[in-house]
Amino acid sequence: MTIEEGGHFSKDNELGKRSDSTFTFSNCRYVIKEKEILKGLSGTVKSGEVLAIVGPSGAGKTMLMNMFSLTPGPGKREGRVTLNSQDLNLKIFRSHFSVVPQQDNHWAYLTPREAITMATELQHQYSHDEKMHIVDSLIENMGLSSCKDTKVGNQFIQGLSGGQKRRLSLAIALVKKPSVILLDEPTSGLDAAAATSIMTFFKDLALNLNVIIVATIHQPSTKVYNGFDLAMVLTGGKAAYFGPAAFLGDYLEKIDRAIPKNSNPAEHVLDLVNREFVDPKEVDYMIESWMAYRDRESNNPDSYLHSVAQEIAKQDGDGNPLPEPEPAPGAVSNILTLIKRHAVLTFRDPVLYLGRAAAFLMTCTFFSIVYLKARDRTQRHAPYKVFLFMWHIGVPTALGVVAVIAYNLEHLSIKREVKQGQYSPTSYVIANSILQLPMMFVLSIMALSIGGYCVSNYHIDVYGQMIVLYAATLWSFESMAQLFAVQFPNPLLGMLQYMNLWFASFLFCGIMVPEADVPWPMKMFNYILPLKYFLKSAMHTDLHQTTFSGAILDAEDPRGFSCPRNVTLDGAVEAVKEKASESHNSLACYGFYGDQVLDSLGVTYRSIKSKDTYAEDILIILAIGIFFKIMGTMMTIHSCSATMSISKPSGKKTTK
Numbered sequence: 001m002t003i004e005e006g007g008h009f010s011k012d013n014e015l016g017k018r019s020d021s022t023f024t025f026s027n028c029r030y031v032i033k034e035k036e037i038l039k040g041l042s043g044t045v046k047s048g049e050v051l052a053i054v055g056p057s058g059a060g061k062t063m064l065m066n067m068f069s070l071t072p073g074p075g076k077r078e079g080r081v082t083l084n085s086q087d088l089n090l091k092i093f094r095s096h097f098s099v100v101p102q103q104d105n106h107w108a109y110l111t112p113r114e115a116i117t118m119a120t121e122l123q124h125q126y127s128h129d130e131k132m133h134i135v136d137s138l139i140e141n142m143g144l145s146s147c148k149d150t151k152v153g154n155q156f157i158q159g160l161s162g163g164q165k166r167r168l169s170l171a172i173a174l175v176k177k178p179s180v181i182l183l184d185e186p187t188s189g190l191d192a193a194a195a196t197s198i199m200t201f202f203k204d205l206a207l208n209l210n211v212i213i214v215a216t217i218h219q220p221s222t223k224v225y226n227g228f229d230l231a232m233v234l235t236g237g238k239a240a241y242f243g244p245a246a247f248l249g250d251y252l253e254k255i256d257r258a259i260p261k262n263s264n265p266a267e268h269v270l271d272l273v274n275r276e277f278v279d280p281k282e283v284d285y286m287i288e289s290w291m292a293y294r295d296r297e298s299n300n301p302d303s304y305l306h307s308v309a310q311e312i313a314k315q316d317g318d319g320n321p322l323p324e325p326e327p328a329p330g331a332v333s334n335i336l337t338l339i340k341r342h343a344v345l346t347f348r349d350p351v352l353y354l355g356r357a358a359a360f361l362m363t364c365t366f367f368s369i370v371y372l373k374a375r376d377r378t379q380r381h382a383p384y385k386v387f388l389f390m391w392h393i394g395v396p397t398a399l400g401v402v403a404v405i406a407y408n409l410e411h412l413s414i415k416r417e418v419k420q421g422q423y424s425p426t427s428y429v430i431a432n433s434i435l436q437l438p439m440m441f442v443l444s445i446m447a448l449s450i451g452g453y454c455v456s457n458y459h460i461d462v463y464g465q466m467i468v469l470y471a472a473t474l475w476s477f478e479s480m481a482q483l484f485a486v487q488f489p490n491p492l493l494g495m496l497q498y499m500n501l502w503f504a505s506f507l508f509c510g511i512m513v514p515e516a517d518v519p520w521p522m523k524m525f526n527y528i529l530p531l532k533y534f535l536k537s538a539m540h541t542d543l544h545q546t547t548f549s550g551a552i553l554d555a556e557d558p559r560g561f562s563c564p565r566n567v568t569l570d571g572a573v574e575a576v577k578e579k580a581s582e583s584h585n586s587l588a589c590y591g592f593y594g595d596q597v598l599d600s601l602g603v604t605y606r607s608i609k610s611k612d613t614y615a616e617d618i619l620i621i622l623a624i625g626i627f628f629k630i631m632g633t634m635m636t637i638h639s640c641s642a643t644m645s646i647s648k649p650s651g652k653k654t655t656k
Ligand SMILES: Nc1ncnc2c1ncn2[C@@H]1O[C@H](COP(=O)(O)OP(=O)(O)OP(=O)(O)O)[C@@H](O)[C@H]1O
Pocket: 032, 035, 037, 055, 056, 057, 058, 059, 060, 061, 062, 063, 064, 074, 218
């Protein structure tokens, strides 16, 4: 993987310098089930500086980063993390911090220009010209000019290179004008040249925008290491060094562990603190030497560690006021921007709607062809109508399972954007709901128009009514999919949950087993799941006001109709041959009017009736959808706002 040349961050950028800030952390501890993961870490970084947290695998780099980004996790966190002496909380985080995660989780079907423009629209009230000015400046300074109109891409579609994606993440993080940028393994997945180039770029950026950069780095090369101002070496959750990166060599010399000639300082120190490769006593020596050195130098007014101790002491003071965040657009403006963005994605990304629309068209047409005979409204084929409707609603709602995975991935991006303070989760839920409703109609039209109305000869006079009923049912299942997409971080669990509920809905739709014969508490599923209400109303809507051949009105028959022998069950008037195979069919006499057929079918399938319950059924289907929507919304809001606070040190002994 390579990154584009020329991504040098210009001094004359249009992005504006941040006012001076100081990020300080002290006595940071993280305990999971009695296991101390971080053992009293402290340090401080000022505007314009880059701090690199280095350490072997399992040293605690990610845990420390999670603490700085208030990422929820197991266990308990303790210590002080402050920006200008103000304790870090979600409000301060959203206003002044940006995180660039290890995985570049972009909207794959947007171009960098679109992604940056929309991020700007979501966070600033700029005029069109101001906005374009900032967007152009970010594109230019991030070295994204050559790919600004290329779709970002993902594992399925070819798009930006790894380095370009990383720069785009950073460009989006900068839109907010943060004071602190947290970078999780920014060089992972990049080759040596790309890693060096991007770290030089971060250094320029920190200086020219006067921002604080804190990055975790697994194994920096010499060139990458030389780009850091400060370094913290971690091992087993303890510090083995914190201070100017350039001073590490001198320090190691002072403790008799001088860097061999032509060696990489980071590699050398990482070898010394890796318990897997050196004698644990050597690692203990490194930690103890550092503790002794730090305690001694903290009292030396000429030492850098003295200034660190002073900054830590200032955590209890007033500190510089934090810069006022720029005025953000209102909720309506954000909703409109989100609708615009998701409308674009809807038409470009096949996973959520387009793919399903095509699948619905094909599967419904397939079942219509299989049940081709059901297009004739005859006695013999009347029961086929029931099964055709079951397939026409059952298969598309089952395919709704793909929505679980699509919404799950979308939720990851939404969560990140909400946490970055781009917009509120409520704005997203509203925008998503507004866009979802028309899409349910589009899906319904795609599902029923060809298969149902062209092939299966559904009753065209009530096309509109049927589409509304179908769209309401799809929406109800869509709401279920959204709930299960956010309920479990793992999309497979959400998909399993969705399929369970879909099967329950199919089983308890009143066709497979009569409602009256289902024992409690399972009978409950007959009432709370939507397929029964759909089938009841769909059958009534399609059959009501139609007639069926093969039967005549007969005042003498208690049912009001009969099927004379000289009329075949297929409707043709001819003599019926008295053959054994047809004696069964001679029993199939459902009615002349659609309503009579409905009542006859209702003898076997109890929920089918000639009574019109359309309005009631739609309301129940919508109520079920609203229930799942509310649950999903609450879960989305909760999951987007979830943080893990840091409690003040308990005063218990901390290991340094
Ligand atoms: N849920 C957990 N319960 C107990 N220990 C955990 C849990 N999660 C992580 N740890 C431990 O915390 C320690 C620090 O993990 P962390 O992921 O921060 O390491 P790291 O320095 O980021 O490693 P790497 O560079 O490999 O990502 C590890 O020893 C890990 O096993």
